[in-house]
Amino acid sequence: MLQSTVSAIVPIARTARAPRTSRRTHEVVSLVTIDVTVPGTASAESRRALHSALGDDLRLYVMTIDRANERVTFRAEITARTLDNVIAALTTSLAQATLGRAVSSVLRRPRQS
Template sequence: MMLTSVATSEISAPRAPRAPREPHIRRRTHVVVPLVIIDVTVPGTSSANGRRALHAALGDDLRLYVVTVDQQHERVTFRVEVTSRSLDDVIGLLTATLDRATLGRAQATVIRRPRDY
């Protein structure tokens, strides 16, 4: 036969009340920035003119990727990624500045960037 000993306290000691904790305030380590991705087709056979026109319309806070250069129909399609603007702002700027552009698929989302302290 195996014996097991268990120690129990017959006297329970009252616990001292805890001081209320300060509410933990979480500091964000990032900022949420809007991102718009849109396909834009402009007339021409060179992507350089289209790049200049898109930078003039939207500023420098964007990334441009050439999707297609259609020599036969003389048009260039770009994938444009614009940060810090809403989809409405981007479409408004493009339609006001580029009168012969064709706007394609558009997507609005957000990205997280490290916070500058």
């Protein structure tokens, strides 16, 4: 003869979880990219002036050296500063610089311990 079995439904005890904490492994940092044209035909002196004006969080790229008009155009990428701060630093430090295209964005980089 067949026997029927009935399985009892046992409620699963739920354990209390610790509140979920936000462990961000990355930080959000502002990034400003700006083109700066300065007078001259050599980039070394202008590079030093840009570094002293904008600090260590700076990457510089020489875009063009125009020997006919005696000017050098740099593309500068500055992290951890706003666009307003970058423009203020450039206009107070480099009197004869021409500011070109500027883009402000954010980037995620690993959090430093």
